[in-house]
Amino acid sequence: GAGVSQSPSNKVTEKGKDVELRCDPISGHTALYWYRQSLGQGLEFLIYFQGNSAPDKSGLPSDRFSAERTGGSVSTLTIQRTQQEDSAVYLCASSSYSNQPQHFGDGTRLSIL
């Protein structure tokens, strides 16, 4: 596709359930980032992938959060045992290489009941 694609666009789930969020970056982009944005707030960095290198997980808020990137392309962010404070918009971005401008997907709006 022409841009970064994220799915689902909206997810409502009950507290304690696991959720999986998917990101399909722009073809050929080697860098992929996950961010979280709460209402009216800035972007909170979660995790960064560059090619086949080990990801930088320094932004993950707890061990309930994990992410993988298969074949250097599609990425999945998994949140286990969701809590109400996990409610936010989860944004994925890709760039041609590290430190280059990022292109964002439309995000997944996650609501935990």
Next chain:
Amino acid sequence: GQSLEQPSEVTAVEGAIVQINCTYQTSGFYGLSWYQQHDGGAPTFLSYNALDGLEETGRFSSFLSRSDSYGYLLLQELQMKDSASYFCAVSGGSYIPTFGRGTSLIVHP
């Protein structure tokens, strides 16, 4: 580490020119980017400066002074649709860009 400062809010009238400033601190520097985000939408890339000077893209221009660790986004001929949040982001030695808290631009008729 990396940090950025930008104003929280700027207001202007339709047709005017507005400048949104961004100062940064970083160890290592690759570039300064600007993003626009409308309410409920995703950030959209606007402009990128790796070298000193002015980059122009239609009604939007971005300026960088590496010696002053300073940049700005200039919006000309403001339109109502320009009301949005604008984020600057600095890319430094950590490979993880740091985003500012965003500037809310309110355009009045």
